[in-house]
Amino acid sequence: MTYDCDVLVIGGGIVGLSTAYALTRARPGTRVTVLEKESGPARHQTGRNSGVIHSGIYYKPGSLKARYAVRGAAEMVKFCAEYGIAHSVTGKLIVATDRAELPRLHALVQRGRENGIPVRELGPAQISEFEPEISGLAGIHVGTTGVCDFKAVAAQLALGSGADVRYGAEVVRIDRRPERGVAVRTAAGEIIRGRVLVNCAGLQCDRVARLSGDDPGMRIVPFRGEYYDLVRPGLVRGLVYPVPDPAFPFLGVHLTRGVDGSVHVGPNAVPAPAREGYDWSVVRPRDLADTLAWPGTWRIARRHWKYGAGEVHRSLSKSAFTEAVRRLLPRVTEDDLHPAASGVRAQAVLRDGTLVDDFLIREAPRTVHVLNAPSPAATASLPIGREVARRALASLEG
Known part of the structure; x- marks a missing residue:
């Protein structure tokens, strides 16, 4: 067989592009092709988040999330500084x-210290020193958190990788033969052949896995996160988060001052009737059918229906969303919140209804699948890319 490349990466988000970047640095001369169905990089999860460089404080010590976030945060700051990408710690x-949140807050302090993260405990007066408009009983300050422009990071990874990055190339068929490699066909009819396939398709990763002949053992159930911009950004100086509920893998509505000085408020987390559905008007029957046909979806619904109902209520009622924000920022009004672009989280769900919390990377003959890479994947994209590249190169050698 004549190969067009050594490693064929599906997905031009930050994880796919970081993998391409890591491949060409780990082994110069490796031919890498990246296929992205959109007209440019980072059009979905990467380009539709709050831009936070996460510290790693939330994640279970020893987990991939904890290790990669702590390492990735420092590397992301260094990468942005090296290439002149807007960022701030x-x-x-x-x-x-x-x-009732105080025990969970104290548990976060301990978890942060176990993960090697500098954490400072604060009383109400000290909270006001950092954020005069924020109200709370107690707080913690995490010094290693920051913000950056992840779209610009993705674009630099694409450029710096030296890979053949092809946009508008949607993969519709995969033919994998362990003894010969992988051939994919795009919607335009183009055939690309590679020795090893890497699946970094994000919202479509389970479908790509099935196209390759593998049963991923999970499904992507999409959750939309809706944001507002704060009309009076001077009310917030930096980043303010609530204490998360450990029963659910979402951080709750938070306030984030971006690199451009604007303040993002959100997101909530509502079930999305389309994998790329950024408002309630977008319904895709195939996506909805996939979600409803998966047994894990119904088990989530039974387990978390009360939490979900509250999220949907805050989605449909601006006043209810405003009340949620007032818990942190009492002076905010409905008029202070202006609708902003939403994002969709590709949440991997197992058959028994377990929401996969950690990064999930699985291997098959001549294939590496990235099946769960939610937040803090953008923060941790450089170490994740190296790990995926390591596995791809091992498959290439094998």
């Missing part, structure tokens, strides 16, 4: 507004 506050 602002630190952030995590604030308890109810006494």
